Amino acid sequence: MTILIIEDEEPTARKLQRLLGDIDSTLSVVGMTGSVDESVAWLKSNPMPDLIFMDIELADGQSFEIVNQVPITSPVIFTTAYDEYAIKAFTVNSIDYLLKPIKEEEVRNALTKLQRLRQVLTLPAQTDGKSALETSLANLLQQFRQIAEAPNDSGYTATRPLPASFRDRFLIRQGQRLFSVNVHEIAYFFSRNKLSFLKTHDSQEWLVDYTIDELAHMLDPQQFFRLNRQVIAQLEAVDKVHLYFNGKLKVSLLPAFDDDVVVSRDKAGELKRWLGE
Structure with a gap:
């Protein structure tokens, strides 16, 4: 076959x-x-x-x-x-x-x-x-x-996955050492050169063993939002949101992210609702 x-x-x-x-x-x-x-x-x-x-x-x-x-x-x-x-x-x-x-x-x-x-x-x-x-x-x-595009019975749209439970920690490997990072410590996840990383609120950066797609449905959608194909941000990490051209939004994160974080026009409305519009 x-x-x-x-x-x-x-x-x-x-x-x-x-x-x-x-x-x-x-x-x-x-x-x-x-x-x-x-x-x-x-x-x-x-x-x-x-x-x-x-x-x-x-x-x-x-x-x-x-x-x-x-x-x-x-x-x-x-x-x-x-x-x-x-x-x-x-x-x-x-x-x-x-x-x-x-x-x-x-x-x-x-x-x-x-x-x-x-x-x-x-x-x-x-x-x-x-x-x-x-x-x-x-x-x-x-x-x-x-x-x-339709909301389900719980109020979330189908583009926002709802697994039975969400991750509350991630195992990190540093050389021969293993340790956990609690989700509440994480500011955002991002991809770089086909690898995925998490960044904590105190600016520590660690490699994680999941793709951004996999992470997207492991995380509580009330606390994390996938801004684009590269970044999933925690609510408290969203510092400022600016209007961008062609109906898009530009997001500033804390800690600062190296690249511009642009949210597509299609997801702009969803982001505004998530932020409490």
Whole structure:
């Protein structure tokens, strides 16, 4: 079976590739892409793979945009950090998903489910020229767009994951020494050169063993907010918020962050609500 992995966090993509190899040596990862543009280019210049693992949020947009540009006839297993409320869209359309951080058992279960869904791939084209799979995928993406923007029963949007419990500490490795950092000591998390770090309120900086995507759904959304693809900030670390061009916001953090922290126009309203607007 040939597999394309669409995932913009390289450590997550490599981890998934390793898990697939451990599960079945006949599974062949023929490509790994990290953005909408890169994925579209790959799909247009290569044979359609037997299976696609597709992240929802990519470096340059959402994976929905890929489907809008390329007719995908492969089955798709989504990888996502969205909460179970949003995930209902996937199960309705019999498209599986993996909740980050990805676990081997979940990959096995997803592949087993794929085998049961094989019959879908052999259905004849419908009158509009689309396969049953393409129609199912299109319906799924439409539902996800609606659900991802709608508040759930608890008042959070689907873009804000709600796991059963949140991390209250992180284990840090410094040489041969191990110690814990409590969450209330952390000002923000950030990524640099494909590695993730935490910075404490007293300006100490430590490497952490999780990607920013994984951290995003480990943290209490009332206390932490993902400002952009690089930074997740704690409420007390947000010093000032300035209006920026094209509806964006610029955030100043304490302790100071080395780069400009810009919040996209799409997330600006959510940030204002989180801050108490």
